[in-house]
Amino acid sequence: MTRKALGAKFFERSTLRVARELLGKYLVRRRGGKTRAFLITEVEAYTGKDDMSSHAANGMTKRNQAMFGRSGHWYVYLIYGMYHCLNIVTETHGTPAAVLIRGLAGVSGPGKVCRELGITTALYGKPAAKSSGLWVEDRASRIQKLGFRIRQTARINVGGDEKAKKRRWRFVLA
DNA sequence: TATTGGATCGCC
DNA sequence: GCGATCCAATAG
Numbered sequence: 001m002t003r004k005a006l007g008a009k010f011f012e013r014s015t016l017r018v019a020r021e022l023l024g025k026y027l028v029r030r031r032g033g034k035t036r037a038f039l040i041t042e043v044e045a046y047t048g049k050d051d052m053s054s055h056a057a058n059g060m061t062k063r064n065q066a067m068f069g070r071s072g073h074w075y076v077y078l079i080y081g082m083y084h085c086l087n088i089v090t091e092t093h094g095t096p097a098a099v100l101i102r103g104l105a106g107v108s109g110p111g112k113v114c115r116e117l118g119i120t121t122a123l124y125g126k127p128a129a130k131s132s133g134l135w136v137e138d139r140a141s142r143i144q145k146l147g148f149r150i151r152q153t154a155r156i157n158v159g160g161d162e163k164a165k166k167r168r169w170r171f172v173l174a
Numbered sequence: 175t176a177t178t179g180g181a182t183c184g185c186c
Numbered sequence: 187g188c189g190a191t192c193c194a195a196t197a198g
Contacts, residue, residue, distance in 0.1 A: 053181075062195085063194055078194090079182060081180090081190070081191030082190065083183070085181060110182070112182090112183080159179095
């Protein structure tokens with residue numbers, strides 16, 4: 001069975017919708033001749049100037065420019081000097097938005113996701129496609145999908161104003 | 175040019 | 187609770 005990477009059509013939509021629908025999809029990593037697939041279990045949505053918890057809250061900077069770029073590309077950044085965080089860009093080109101991949105089945109936490117899959121800023125701005133070695137597939141069976149239950153909470157450890165902190169833009173597969 | 179602090183993790 | 191450890195962002 002041929003498996004296809006989800007492309008621009010999937011990611012160039014409302015960030016909240018993409019975030020929710022990423023749960024139950026698979027993050028696939030190919031490196032060193034080996035391919036591994038992980039069920040996505042936890043994500044968070046971030047947008048632009050309307051979202052004070054977002055890196056893009058104050059416009060474009062060197063770090064966040066990928067968030068303004070084409071959807072379906074990776075936004076990776078270094079946090080606390082030692083961990084990387086992986087995001088997939090959403091919305092139309094020019095509209096800053098992304099979904100943070102916070103957890104996978106068996107891998108809990110955004111820093112650990114990147115450590116486990118060997119993700120660094122080398123993937124910054126690269127497409128979610130087989131060509132980059134990191135992409136997303138819809139592998140779940142119909143039966144599995146019927147069993148998915150989604151929990152929605154406030155985002156973890158974010159800054160910004162109270163309004164942004166209160167938004168329940170974290171999605172977790174129960 | 176200098177200072178600050180973060181979408182984290184693991185150990186105390 | 188707190189230190190590790192880097193560098194982008196911001197202030198000056």
